[in-house]
Amino acid sequence: MTGATSGPGADRWARAGLTRIVEPGDELVGRWLRQRGASALLRALSGPGEPPDGASAERIAGYRLRATGLDPSADLTGAAEAGARFVCPGDREWPGQLDDLGDARPIGLWVRGRPSLRIWALRSVAVVGARACTDYGAHVAATLGAGLAERGWVVVSGGAYGVDAAAHRGALAAGGATICVLASGVDSPYPRGHAELIGRIAEQGLVVSELPSGDHPTRSRFVLRNRVIAALTRGTVVVEAQYRSGSLVTARHARELGRSTMGVPGPVTSGLSAGVHELLRGEAVLVTDADEVAELVGSIGDLAPERSGPVVARDLLHPAAARVLEALPARGGVSGRDVARASGTRPEEVVNRLYELQSLGFVERIGERWQLAAPPGPSANARRGGP
Amino acid sequence: MTGATSGPGADRWARAGLTRIVEPGDELVGRWLRQRGASALLRALSGPGEPPDGASAERIAGYRLRATGLDPSADLTGAAEAGARFVCPGDREWPGQLDDLGDARPIGLWVRGRPSLRIWALRSVAVVGARACTDYGAHVAATLGAGLAERGWVVVSGGAYGVDAAAHRGALAAGGATICVLASGVDSPYPRGHAELIGRIAEQGLVVSELPSGDHPTRSRFVLRNRVIAALTRGTVVVEAQYRSGSLVTARHARELGRSTMGVPGPVTSGLSAGVHELLRGEAVLVTDADEVAELVGSIGDLAPERSGPVVARDLLHPAAARVLEALPARGGVSGRDVARASGTRPEEVVNRLYELQSLGFVERIGERWQLAAPPGPSANARRGGP
Numbered sequence: 001m002t003g004a005t006s007g008p009g010a011d012r013w014a015r016a017g018l019t020r021i022v023e024p025g026d027e028l029v030g031r032w033l034r035q036r037g038a039s040a041l042l043r044a045l046s047g048p049g050e051p052p053d054g055a056s057a058e059r060i061a062g063y064r065l066r067a068t069g070l071d072p073s074a075d076l077t078g079a080a081e082a083g084a085r086f087v088c089p090g091d092r093e094w095p096g097q098l099d100d101l102g103d104a105r106p107i108g109l110w111v112r113g114r115p116s117l118r119i120w121a122l123r124s125v126a127v128v129g130a131r132a133c134t135d136y137g138a139h140v141a142a143t144l145g146a147g148l149a150e151r152g153w154v155v156v157s158g159g160a161y162g163v164d165a166a167a168h169r170g171a172l173a174a175g176g177a178t179i180c181v182l183a184s185g186v187d188s189p190y191p192r193g194h195a196e197l198i199g200r201i202a203e204q205g206l207v208v209s210e211l212p213s214g215d216h217p218t219r220s221r222f223v224l225r226n227r228v229i230a231a232l233t234r235g236t237v238v239v240e241a242q243y244r245s246g247s248l249v250t251a252r253h254a255r256e257l258g259r260s261t262m263g264v265p266g267p268v269t270s271g272l273s274a275g276v277h278e279l280l281r282g283e284a285v286l287v288t289d290a291d292e293v294a295e296l297v298g299s300i301g302d303l304a305p306e307r308s309g310p311v312v313a314r315d316l317l318h319p320a321a322a323r324v325l326e327a328l329p330a331r332g333g334v335s336g337r338d339v340a341r342a343s344g345t346r347p348e349e350v351v352n353r354l355y356e357l358q359s360l361g362f363v364e365r366i367g368e369r370w371q372l373a374a375p376p377g378p379s380a381n382a383r384r385g386g387p
Numbered sequence: 388m389t390g391a392t393s394g395p396g397a398d399r400w401a402r403a404g405l406t407r408i409v410e411p412g413d414e415l416v417g418r419w420l421r422q423r424g425a426s427a428l429l430r431a432l433s434g435p436g437e438p439p440d441g442a443s444a445e446r447i448a449g450y451r452l453r454a455t456g457l458d459p460s461a462d463l464t465g466a467a468e469a470g471a472r473f474v475c476p477g478d479r480e481w482p483g484q485l486d487d488l489g490d491a492r493p494i495g496l497w498v499r500g501r502p503s504l505r506i507w508a509l510r511s512v513a514v515v516g517a518r519a520c521t522d523y524g525a526h527v528a529a530t531l532g533a534g535l536a537e538r539g540w541v542v543v544s545g546g547a548y549g550v551d552a553a554a555h556r557g558a559l560a561a562g563g564a565t566i567c568v569l570a571s572g573v574d575s576p577y578p579r580g581h582a583e584l585i586g587r588i589a590e591q592g593l594v595v596s597e598l599p600s601g602d603h604p605t606r607s608r609f610v611l612r613n614r615v616i617a618a619l620t621r622g623t624v625v626v627e628a629q630y631r632s633g634s635l636v637t638a639r640h641a642r643e644l645g646r647s648t649m650g651v652p653g654p655v656t657s658g659l660s661a662g663v664h665e666l667l668r669g670e671a672v673l674v675t676d677a678d679e680v681a682e683l684v685g686s687i688g689d690l691a692p693e694r695s696g697p698v699v700a701r702d703l704l705h706p707a708a709a710r711v712l713e714a715l716p717a718r719g720g721v722s723g724r725d726v727a728r729a730s731g732t733r734p735e736e737v738v739n740r741l742y743e744l745q746s747l748g749f750v751e752r753i754g755e756r757w758q759l760a761a762p763p764g765p766s767a768n769a770r771r772g773g774p
Contacts, residue, residue, distance in 0.1 A: 136654055265652030265664065267523055270673040277652065277675050286667045288655040 012088050014038035015108040016212070017072035021045060021063050022107070024210040026223035028054060030103025038107075046070060075212055082213070083202075084186050086113045095121040100257050101231050108206025109228075112186045113179075113206035115352040122175055122359040124154035125297050126229045126254070128247045129163025129239035130272050137240035137272060140264050142173075143165035144237060149176020152358050152365035153297070156181065156233050158225060159198050159207075161191060163239045163247075168201060175336060175368070176354045181215035181232070182209040183225040190217050204348060226234045226250035234297040235260025236286060239346060241275035248275050255283055260296045262287045314362075320345065324353040325362055333369030389390050401425035402475050402495040403458035403599070408432060408450050409494070411597040412611035415441060417490030425494075429740075433457060462599055466647040469600070470589075471499045487644050488618050493597045496615075500593035501575045502739040507564060507593060509746045511541035512684050513616045514643070515634045516550025516626035517659050524627035524659060528553035529560075529653050531624060532679025536563020539745050539752035540684070543568060544622050545612060546585050546594075548578060550626045555588060557603045562723060562755070564742045568619070569596040570604035570612040577604050591735055613637035621684040622647030624674060628662035635662050642670055647683045701749075707732065711740040712749055720756030 028383030032052045044069030051060045088108040145167035155171035157164040157181040157294045171178040184190040189198035230253035241247040255261045261284040327343035340350040357363045419439040433454030438447045475495040542558035546552040546567040550649035558565040567588045571577040576585035617640035628634040642648040648671040653660030714730035727737040744750040
């Protein structure tokens with residue numbers, strides 16, 4: 001193992017290394033990381049030195065085996081060459097709401113795609129459900145994905161067959177924003193049959209994972225991936241799930257994290273709705289369309305401000321975002337294509353910037369069109385303590 | 388108008404007369420009735436004397452028109468000849484829970500069928516829903532009706548096409564107990580196409596109405612009938628309902644009366660489930676099968692005791708009920724047919740008596756079989772304050 005073991009890049013370098021030798025969501029590792037810092041922890045887990053407290057000999061032996069040939073510099077370089085980046089706590093792009101996971105917070109996230117993960121995640125909803133869904137489930141997921149996208153929400157899911165794919169596709173088809181959180185490396189999309197879909201999401205949206213390049217999913221990685229989906233978003237909607245399905249784990253995480261937990265009902269004669277109905281007999285809220293979802297997650301105000309004016313000054317915007325904002329007319333809505341033409345920006349870049357501007361409170365999406373957000377009214381100002 | 392205007396039958400006689408001249412559920416009439424008593428009120432509304440306070444001249448003119456040719460004695464005699472009876476507040480058969488309706492309490496109920504309305508209603512659940520239901524709704528209602536009957540619950544509904552009929556038929560098919568609450572006279576079943584079904588319910592169960600012989604339903608009578616269904620039962624389950632449907636009125640009444648309010652979800656793509664979903668987004672509980680319904684209504688302990696031993700002494704039982712009870716073996720379950728044979732009682736009479744004995748805590752139904760109820764355990768005795 002060679003590379004940046006000190007200096008400003010040391011923490012990132014060590015975290016990248018840790019993603020290769022520890023499993024996601026391990027709270028014991030999270031505690032060590034909090035106590036020692038990434039560089040010291042990586043040395044302790046990979047080197048011959050003193051292992052951390054409470055680490056069994058078997059655990060340490062496993063880490064040392066995985067650390068053989070570890071080369072974080074190569075991983076970081078390889079990712080950059082493949083169009084991916086490694087986002088760490090403390091980075092400008094880090095979604096602060098992931099800190100709600102405590103010691104189960106991801107060590108870092110490997111990310112493919114242009115938009116800022118932090119900004120997109122501010123206004124996002126998870127839509128998850130059964131892989132072997134019915135036509136009904138696929139229809140509902142696609143309709144919800146499109147409807148949420150049309151209301152300016154970023155649709156987050158796991159890229160799996162069935163409900164996940166339908167939700168992603170619904171959002172893409174509406175020209176909207178979607179984030180795929182994988183349980184494998186971002187360059188090794190799973191399932192293989194979704195390589196093209198996940199590639200398209202990386203082009204138009206974001207593909208995210210805790211796992212480094214080349215890593216494959218395991219049963220526990222699927223389960224632990226769900227906590228990232230739950231924590232990243234303002235709420236989770238479950239569309240079709242059998243009893244004891246993974247989607248219910250995501251919903252349970254969402255509830256524990258204080259996010260909205262929602263379920264779409266179906267026929268009681270369908271085993272694929274049984275898990276959702278069980279959820280709805282507990283604390284989840286029954287939703288039947290995108291309006292109801294948007295109403296619920298829109299009312300959670302602590303992750304992002306809504307309809308209360310921009311949260312950053314206009315002159316602090318990224319130059320590309322400022323250019324897009326300039327291209328919007330003073331009154332009325334325009335299509336993304338019109339904005340691209342008026343601002344001289346590529347269409348994919350325009351979509352990214354428009355969602356960023358929406359999250360920051362400058363613009364809003366109404367159906368297929370974008371317009372300048374209404375200035376905050378007196379009550380919004382009053383809430384924020386100023387004139 | 389001639390007949391018993393004084394003496395012990397005077398109140399019943401006057402109430403029978405009032406059912407012919409006032410509309411069901413009129414709280415102003417209920418207040419007058421409480422203040423003056425039935426005989427004085429009937430005189431005031433039908434005769435030339437002093438009308439009650441707050442009665443408009445138009446109202447009084449209407450009552451007097453309807454009172455022309457009023458003959459409660461003939462109504463009571465005619466009902467008896469047709470196998471019906473008039474049950475009033477204060478009667479042994481009066482279901483006390485109807486008093487929860489306050490001034491909207493029925494003036495009296497015309498009843499066809501052998502069983503005691505009071506005893507059957509003690510352990511009853513309403514299953515209501517759309518007339519123009521889907522195959523799914525009919526299937527769910529029939530399955531619920533049968534499942535509730537198999538668990539010893541009396542299924543109450545309104546005899547309408549669609550969900551109501553499926554619930555009644557499900558209960559009948561399971562050899563169970565069902566009560567039909569009509570918005571017309573018990574001898575004028577509506578809809579006409581259900582004359583045979585409602586006749587069968589009168590044979591095997593109970594047909595009940597606030598309206599006297601020959602009266603036809605009106606829009607407001609349908610709506611007001613629903614409060615009786617809600618008040619009579621421990622809870623109301625809605626199976627398929629469009630927005631603003633009458634079944635939702637029943638559910639709203641049930642909630643206001645402190646009864647369980649339940650809904651069976653369906654596809655969000657079905658307009659016939661939209662009203663139920665709206666209900667489930669409010670205070671109603673989502674249920675998917677008879678077990679879940681029984682669990683909810685079974686936990687409401689104030690209307691009837693449950694599994695805590697008989698509520699009346701064995702030697703106070705009706706002789707026919709005592710004979711049926713004697714015919715049950717000390718251990719194990721037997722079919723209703725076996726009980727009929729062993730007790731020398733007609734099969735329909737046996738079903739009535741078994742439900743009565745169940746409500747009183749002597750027997751229980753397990754699937755298709757009846758058995759002696761387990762004696763109350765120590766904890767049940769402790770709850771009741773004695774050994």
